Amino acid sequence: MPKTWIWMSYDLGIDGDYENLFAWLDRQGARECGDSVAYLPYEYTDDLASALVADLEKVVVIRPKDRVYVIAHEGDTTSGQFVFGGRKSSPWEGYAIKESSDIDGATGPVDFKEGAD
Numbered sequence: 001m002p003k004t005w006i007w008m009s010y011d012l013g014i015d016g017d018y019e020n021l022f023a024w025l026d027r028q029g030a031r032e033c034g035d036s037v038a039y040l041p042y043e044y045t046d047d048l049a050s051a052l053v054a055d056l057e058k059v060v061v062i063r064p065k066d067r068v069y070v071i072a073h074e075g076d077t078t079s080g081q082f083v084f085g086g087r088k089s090s091p092w093e094g095y096a097i098k099e100s101s102d103i104d105g106a107t108g109p110v111d112f113k114e115g116a117d
Contacts (some may be wrong), residue, residue: 002045006052007037007040010036016061056083
């Protein structure tokens with residue numbers, strides 16, 4: 001049975017089943033890594049994501065809007081995926097100033113002096 005260390009990020013909303021998730025993380029020997037992130041050893045049989053989903057579904061009530069993202073390093077590859085839920089818009093979206101060559105609403109020459117008094 002392969003054993004690896006994984007990072008797990010979780011967002012169960014305000015009233016999610018954190019008690020059972022935290023009990024499961026504690027039994028795994030997880031380490032706290034900041035808000036809603038844990039680092040833990042995980043032993044599985046064939047497919048890490050499938051095994052993790054099955055293990056968590058046994059003990060944690062997972063709702064449609066709950067999200068769990070896992071990052072694992074296996075061999076020479078580090079990869080991550082959502083095992084529950086999916087990606088949302090980033091809270092930092094729109095903060096960066098991006099170069100643009102767009103001209104809003106202009107289809108021809110524009111007289112900026114028109115209507116100015």
